[in-house]
Amino acid sequence: MSDLEEQLIVGFGDIVDRLVATPFGTAAVLRKGKGGPAKLRYTWMRVYDDARKFYGRPLTLLAAESLIDRVSRGDYVLIVTNSHEMDGPPGAAAMARSLVVGLGAIPVIVTDYVEGTKFEKAVPQSCIGAQLIPVSDPEELRGSIWTPYTVLVHRWPEMTVAEAEEAAGRLMDDYAPKAVITVEAVSCNKAGINHGALGGPRNSGDPEEPFVRFNEIIFAAKERGVLTIATGDNGNECGFATIEGILKEHHEFCNDCGCPCGEGIISAAGADIVIPANSSNWACYGIGACLARLLERPEVLHDEYTHNRILLNCANVGIPDGATAMCTPTTDGASHKACVSLVGMLGETVRMSMVELVRESR
Secondary structure, three states: OOHHHHHHHHHHHHHHHHHHHOOOOEOOEEEOOOOOOEEEHHHHHHHHHHHHHHHOOOHHHHHHHHHHHHOOOOOEEEEEEOOOOOOOHHHHHHHHHHHHHHHOOEEEEEEOOOOOOHHHHHHHHHHHHOOOEEEOOHHHHOOOOOHHHEEEEEEOOOEOHHHHHHHHHHHHHHHOOOEEEEEOOEOEOOOOOEEEOOEEEOOOOOOOOOEOOOHHHHHHHHHOOOEEEEEEOOOOEOEEHHHHHHHHHHOHHHHOOOOOOOOOOOOOOEOOEEEEOOOHHHHHHHHHHHHHHHHOOHHHOOOHHHHHHHHHHHHOOOOOOOOOOOOOOOEOOEOHHHHHHHHHHHHHHHHHOOOOOOOOOO
């Protein structure tokens, strides 16, 4: 790659990063209760800035380059996400689509739904919105004309630490994934306690307590040398321990979670590449945009119509926005229009980045 080509691709990656890490069209303040302390959303951009310096390269670009380097046609990629809010399933579905269309990969979305509840539908419906066919049987991933666009939805239930370690090992053995990508997969801190964005414990920290435990998937992947990528917007997402120092400098709840554990909300697992964005969903769209640019195939990133469909499909099964708690096709307090416009802007950035303008006289 020439110096000019390198400058162009890094410049493109920086634009994508800035788009997905900037809270445009997003509520500026989140409070825990009326009159509670204000959590200013804009400080998260400082986390991104320092993470960009830490890695020395645009984060979405680095993730896309690493995926292209590691993942070939027919390889499995695990995408780990929640089934309980609008930040997670849409991003996971969009990420799965980009991997299928761009790399011919086989996505396995690992998610924590309870059978028989509305949450069981969150990921499958988001995948349908993303033009993919969700299946629950691994046998349906290969062997027919329909299988190139299938995605497996794998249930990840509440488990003890030992059970989660064993289950994570089985995942690695069964699929031999070339990459693991976490999408708003909120996980336990060093004390084994899971916290929300504003602190406050959700479990006891007892390793024998059945609980949704995502960290063990990252631990198992790293033991095997599998590429790990984490996306998030608070630091309590699985994989964010890698930038612990940055998080503690800029995010008060990463220092003090407000509970006796005293460890803050930061995930105990550290991924190879960490992308702090306005939301995990937006980080996934950024990776998709970079895959599209590197592969010189704009269609690898989904379009605005498809994005609207993804969001509506997820919300329409009763999944709430994690910031507003309302059942709307939005993400973490970013308006529907902002979310759809972001994908449109990313798409235009991909297309225009491949255009060279020449000005000369007649």
